[in-house]
Amino acid sequence: MPSRSPLDTFATALATLGPIGHFPKAPGTWGSLASIIAAPWLFLSMPLWWRILVLAAILAVGTWACDRAEKVYEKKDPGCVVVDELFGQWLTLLFFPGLSVLYLGLAFALFRLFDIFKPWPVKWAETAFPGGLGVMIDDGVAGLYAMGCLHAVAALIG
Template sequence: MNQKSPIDILATALATLGPIGHFPKAPGTWGSLASIIAAPWLFLPLQLGERIAVLIAILAVGTWACSRAEAVFKKKDPGCVIIDELFGQWLTLLFFAAMPLWQLALAFVLFRVFDIFKPWPVKWAENAFPGGLGVMIDDGVAGLYALGCLHLISSFI
């Protein structure tokens, strides 16, 4: 029996956002939903500079955790690894402060669409960078697409 080290336990807990990544169906969608639900309390109240710092920290920790999780689960980008959804979903919200519910819902939908369908360069980014960085960066690119679309749609409504 393979025993995980404390560092591997920490890395996989971070990478899976605790139990959320272990939900039986659509863990990425659950991770995005949890991120959207948490954002009004943990992300949106912050100043822009603080949000950028949070995103940099999530990218750094997520890259490390995803790399460790890939080794522990012996699989490239395992489905249960969803810290990348937190990064991409919060990147979608970067330039917004308080948001009405419809805007949060739209941010969720837009990010999921770009994350699932992976238009260029989302898919390219996933494969262009090694290990955990590739896992994180593709969701970052999907988040940038969603951020642009959310900004455009919100400016017309």
């Protein structure tokens, strides 16, 4: 691996959410779990317009960080990069302030399901967009699928 500049170190720390992306097994699952655990305090407690701004910022900064991380790790969508899980998981929760633990668990499971199995257009989005944007967008599409399912469950249960 080539030597890293301070900016590369910062970008990879953002892309991996610090140590979370370096956990030895299933870093994407750990990234999603950390995102779900943090969501009630760092995301869902905000008004909707702030949550939208936060997601836009995560998308922008995450795209940059993922792009740099791909160059540093010399690999397309390195497994240790998990900022995309943060984006997709929080997108799943966008319209659900104050969720119970049951709904948070369901949001986690649904997002992981769509992120892992990548039904169309999730897989397409990953390859249709270059670099870090493709890394982020596929998790965004998986998050939209999970959001739709979560809304359906909420409508059925009440």
